[in-house]
Amino acid sequence: MFNYVLDRLKSSIVVLFVVSIITFFVLMIIPGNPAQLILGADATPEAIQELHVAMGLDRPLYQQYFSWLLDLLKLDMGKSYVYGESVTVLIAKSIPVTFSLSIFAMIMAAFIAFLFGMISAIKKDSIADYFSRSIMQLGAAIPSFWIGMVFIVYFGVKLKLFPVSGFIPFEVNFFRFIKSITLPSLVLAIGEIGTLLRIIRSSMLDSLKQDYMDMARVKGLSSFKIYIKYALRGALTAPLTIIGMQFAKLAGGTVVVETIFALPGLGRLVLTAVEHRDIVLLQGLVMFITSTVIIITLIVDISVMFFNPRVKSFQQGDL
Amino acid sequence: MKKIIAMLLIAMLISACTAQENTPEKADVKTELTMGYTTEPEGLDPHRTAAASTFTVTNNIYDTLVGVTPQWEIVPRLAKEWVISDDGMEITFSLRDDVYFHNGRQMTAKDVEYSFTRLKDAESPRARDYENIVKIEVLNDYEIKFITAELDVELLKSFVYPWAAVVPEEEVANLKTEPVGTGAFTLEEWVPQQHLILKRNENYYGDEIKLETVKMVLIPDATGMMAGFQVGDLDIIPLTGDQVTMVEGNENYKIISEPMNAVQIMSLNTKNEYLSNEKVRQAMAMAINKDEVIEASMFGYGAKIGSHLPPTSPDYYDTNNIIEYNPEKAKELLKEAGYENGFEVDMSLPKNYQLHVDAGQVIADQLGRIGIKVNIQLVEWGTWLSEVYGAKNFDTTVVGHTGRLDSYAFLSRYKSDSNDYISLTTGEVDALLEEALKELDENKRKEIYKDIQVILANKLPAIYLQTPHTMLALQKNVEGMKIFPIDFYDYKDVYFTE
Numbered sequence: 001m002f003n004y005v006l007d008r009l010k011s012s013i014v015v016l017f018v019v020s021i022i023t024f025f026v027l028m029i030i031p032g033n034p035a036q037l038i039l040g041a042d043a044t045p046e047a048i049q050e051l052h053v054a055m056g057l058d059r060p061l062y063q064q065y066f067s068w069l070l071d072l073l074k075l076d077m078g079k080s081y082v083y084g085e086s087v088t089v090l091i092a093k094s095i096p097v098t099f100s101l102s103i104f105a106m107i108m109a110a111f112i113a114f115l116f117g118m119i120s121a122i123k124k125d126s127i128a129d130y131f132s133r134s135i136m137q138l139g140a141a142i143p144s145f146w147i148g149m150v151f152i153v154y155f156g157v158k159l160k161l162f163p164v165s166g167f168i169p170f171e172v173n174f175f176r177f178i179k180s181i182t183l184p185s186l187v188l189a190i191g192e193i194g195t196l197l198r199i200i201r202s203s204m205l206d207s208l209k210q211d212y213m214d215m216a217r218v219k220g221l222s223s224f225k226i227y228i229k230y231a232l233r234g235a236l237t238a239p240l241t242i243i244g245m246q247f248a249k250l251a252g253g254t255v256v257v258e259t260i261f262a263l264p265g266l267g268r269l270v271l272t273a274v275e276h277r278d279i280v281l282l283q284g285l286v287m288f289i290t291s292t293v294i295i296i297t298l299i300v301d302i303s304v305m306f307f308n309p310r311v312k313s314f315q316q317g318d319l
Numbered sequence: 320m321k322k323i324i325a326m327l328l329i330a331m332l333i334s335a336c337t338a339q340e341n342t343p344e345k346a347d348v349k350t351e352l353t354m355g356y357t358t359e360p361e362g363l364d365p366h367r368t369a370a371a372s373t374f375t376v377t378n379n380i381y382d383t384l385v386g387v388t389p390q391w392e393i394v395p396r397l398a399k400e401w402v403i404s405d406d407g408m409e410i411t412f413s414l415r416d417d418v419y420f421h422n423g424r425q426m427t428a429k430d431v432e433y434s435f436t437r438l439k440d441a442e443s444p445r446a447r448d449y450e451n452i453v454k455i456e457v458l459n460d461y462e463i464k465f466i467t468a469e470l471d472v473e474l475l476k477s478f479v480y481p482w483a484a485v486v487p488e489e490e491v492a493n494l495k496t497e498p499v500g501t502g503a504f505t506l507e508e509w510v511p512q513q514h515l516i517l518k519r520n521e522n523y524y525g526d527e528i529k530l531e532t533v534k535m536v537l538i539p540d541a542t543g544m545m546a547g548f549q550v551g552d553l554d555i556i557p558l559t560g561d562q563v564t565m566v567e568g569n570e571n572y573k574i575i576s577e578p579m580n581a582v583q584i585m586s587l588n589t590k591n592e593y594l595s596n597e598k599v600r601q602a603m604a605m606a607i608n609k610d611e612v613i614e615a616s617m618f619g620y621g622a623k624i625g626s627h628l629p630p631t632s633p634d635y636y637d638t639n640n641i642i643e644y645n646p647e648k649a650k651e652l653l654k655e656a657g658y659e660n661g662f663e664v665d666m667s668l669p670k671n672y673q674l675h676v677d678a679g680q681v682i683a684d685q686l687g688r689i690g691i692k693v694n695i696q697l698v699e700w701g702t703w704l705s706e707v708y709g710a711k712n713f714d715t716t717v718v719g720h721t722g723r724l725d726s727y728a729f730l731s732r733y734k735s736d737s738n739d740y741i742s743l744t745t746g747e748v749d750a751l752l753e754e755a756l757k758e759l760d761e762n763k764r765k766e767i768y769k770d771i772q773v774i775l776a777n778k779l780p781a782i783y784l785q786t787p788h789t790m791l792a793l794q795k796n797v798e799g800m801k802i803f804p805i806d807f808y809d810y811k812d813v814y815f816t817e
Contacts, residue, residue: 030701036709037701038361039444040369050441083511084362084495090511149542157546164546165538167513262538264512271539272359272512275671276370277701 005302012294019294020072023286024065027279033057037277038081068283077284082276087284090269097167098258098265101181102250105188110243113193117200117239121208122227132197140194148187148260155183165262184261188254192246199242203235210234237304244300251296252289349796349815350531354555354808355538355547360515362495363506365484366437369444371721371806374481376535378807379517380421381484381500384412384431385475387724389577389801391633393475397426397485397501407470407759412478414461417524420487421505428463431455434485435465445482448728470757472764473725480724481807503528503811512537517810529799529814548572554797554815558790560618566792576790577802578622578631581721582729583675585682585782586741591714593664598656600779604642605649606689607682613785616677621785626772627720627730629786631804634726634768638776638783649689661690664714667707670697672719678784679717711740717784724804726768727756733771733780743780 035051052058056067071078077087116132123129156164162183163176170177207213208231216226253267266289273282361370365377386396398412418426432455439449451474454466467474477483490499498506503525504517517533536553538544545562547553558566558574566572585607587594594600613621622630625638653659668679676697683693693715698706707713723729732739735746748771755767776783789802799812 033701033705036704038368044447047441047444047446054442082359082361084364085511093511152542152546157549160550164550164552165540165543166536260540260543262536262540262543264510264537268512268539276359276361 004305008298008301012298015294016291019290020069020287021065023283023290024068025061027283027286028061028064034081034277034279072287077287078280080273080281081278082272082281087281090281091266091284091288094264094266094269096169097263098253098267099251100170100177101185101188101254101257101263101265102247104181104185105192105250106243106247108185108189109192109196109246110239112189113196113200114239117197118204118227118232120197120201121204124205133201136194136197139190142190144187144191145256145260147190148184148257151183151187152260165260167263167265181263184254184257184263187257187260188250192250196239196242196246200235200239203238204231207231207234240304241300244296244303248293248296248300251292253285348817350529351534352530352532352554352797352810352813352815353534353536353552355544355553355557356535357537357539357544357557359512359537363498363509364486364491364494365482366434366443366445366486367495374805374807376515376517376808377484377498377500378481378502379504379533379810380498380502380506381481381486382418382502383481383483383485384414384478387479387804389803391631391724391804393479397431398478401475403475407472407474409464409466410474411458411462411464414463415524416461418501419522419524420490420501421499421520422487422490423522424487424489426485426487426501427460428457429460430487431463431485432457433488435483437486437491438483445480448477471727472756472759473727476724480805504533507532523811525811528811530810533810533813548792548794551794554794555800556792558792560620560788560790562792563618563620563790571795573793573795573797574790575793575800575802576620576788578629578786579721579789580629580631580723580804580806581719582624582627582629582786583616583621583678583717583719583784584627584741585679585715585717585784586713587779587781588711588714588740589744589780590711591664593658593662594714596656596658597778598652599658600782601642601777602649602652602656602689603686603691604779604782605645605652606691607685607782607784608644609784610644611685612678612681613787615681616674617785617787620788620790622788624783624786626776626783627733627781628726628768628772631786632726632729634765636769636772638772641773641776642779646685646689653689653691658690661692663692663694665694665696667696667698667703667713667716669700669703669716669718671700674787675717675719682717708740713740719787721806727752730755730768730771730775733775741780743775743778745778747774747778 033048033052035048035055035057039048039051056064075088079085080087080090083090116135120129120132152164155161163180166180168176168180213226213231216230253265253270255267255271258265258267259271266285270282270285272278273285356375358372360373360376361368363373363377363380365374365381382397384396384398385401386394388394397414397418399415401410401412403410414428414431420426435449435452435455437443439446439452451467451469451471452465453468456464456466458464485501486494487499490497496509503520503523505520507516507518509515514537515535519528519531538547541559541562544553544556545565548556563574566574587600589595609623613619613623623639624630625641626636628635653661666679666683668676670676679695683695686693707716720729731737731752732741733743733748734752735742735744735749751767751771755764755771758764758767791800791802793800796815796817797813798816799814801809803809
């Protein structure tokens, strides 16, 4: 158990290191000289060269990489060109937005997916099953930018139930915070429900077929107890892994939804960095996002092991 | 007892009512403006960026020596008046003596000297524009003289641009995030990716500013922007052509629209085998229906042009009828040039600019009809700058050239030795451009610029498409907002009527 966690930690660190190399070098070789982009079309070649040197871009790439990596270990990711502010601070300010969106979206998605997924599985091939499966198809097929716009126009402009855009931090006003992230979270949730629902349905079906289910029925347990306590519990592993992966994906920034609802999250920050060729900011963001994904995957893996002892013994090679 | 209480209550009520009546109605007028914007500024230091998104904001925080009206007149700003020497080589500004920086220190000629030295240094993207100013002399606290190496009759206009702002030396280290200027507004806060709040400068030297605060809210998506405007969260928004119908005809909204000080052109690489042929270029120009291009890229909100100056420019000469849309004649010309069966060219389009991509697609289709096959390549802006603009590695491209007040700055790229990506290498305009720069008589200068425009319209080193419009949508109670020939907003004259 402890060894397993240690192994996973070690491999995560190796992955992070490799990611840092790729992040740095890929962003360095993309076309377009950052100095030229900053100075614009009218600048003299001398001015461009001078800024090039001032930004340290004339040093050999490996030297630039190591000084960047060293700063990174000290959590110093440099200063953003666009904002003139430290990248660490900028990321720290975006985290609450993206994370609260992701958490809300996943709670909504999980709630709906579990509800309909279980009904689907229990009443297999009934109208309810078909209904929930078509909903899931629909949710996966409709692009989020379109749903987002429809929501804005209908709930924001027509009914005036929710603000049309912007983010209110929860420490400012909790009620308005909830209102400001409801629509975007819902849009994100709709995109995730499909996959999750399908996994829950098939896991439930699988676990309903197990022998111990017959045993439970023979014992005369109430159907509620059968489904919730036994069937669902046995069917949790796969959905939990999926939820973790989906959360990791959302936490990495949700560019489209953040753009449509004008939310100052990580996705928007990535977009701004790309638009303005803010290489320093982009490097920091890519590093942060990949680390987040790696850490969340790690947490999911470990927690799945807690839920399901079979995984543990398998991982230890005892089988 | 009860009676007394009742009477007291009544008295209180009456006094409360009269108090309310006495409150001046003016207090109800809104003084907090909210405007949507789409692109984050690249820091708020005017000497250290070339980004237009920065200047839309900084123009309200910093001042320049002279300003410009929507009608292109040069007006006093930090300078009360100015004198240009008879030979045109020197310009002396008399500064106001009642100007204070936001940090409380008085502004003097020394600050102007410092600012221009900083604007000319190696880290400044605009250094090249001010190369010609070789000496700056502080005559006294409120007088400063600029001396040029060569005669530039448009020199005064270079003091209007928002990057020619005056900054206090002691604050320059942090100007990017904590701007300090002399302008009508100070920066209250800038929350990256959310908003930027400007607050009225109570010590401003100019007329009383009616707005207390201006909140600029970053809304990257056009639908979100329109929604915010419709529910009344936003007082002013930039408008795109496709959205005009949503605002037009609604009595709660107003639209202001002016041609931008810019030209959208299809640049041609005359080093290309086919494009080096003048007849081919003329045939292409005849095959392009500019009205369709404007319809597709700006929903009709653009003005057709035949040469490289926008219709708003005082030096503009209408060259639209020199080469008119005529696909049949275009085919004949191609035949004459020996390309009856057409040919293939590449077209690099900067994909971050939808306006140019849309125009390019329509043009490719139109050229296809006379047998010219256009292969479209979408490129990143960075790639465009280094490959197309820098390395001149292209056949054709569609792009915009913007924002200068003097025609020389617009047209100087066509000098045969300018080394620009679309210079007119055959040299027909070289002498004329030299002349224009030295001609002190305004009317004669206009004639020269007219000749240049006509030559370009015939020779076509680029095919001139349109001057797109800038459009703003306003709530009906917003007054005083104007569109300027330079890309910036000016909030100091804006006010609410209710």
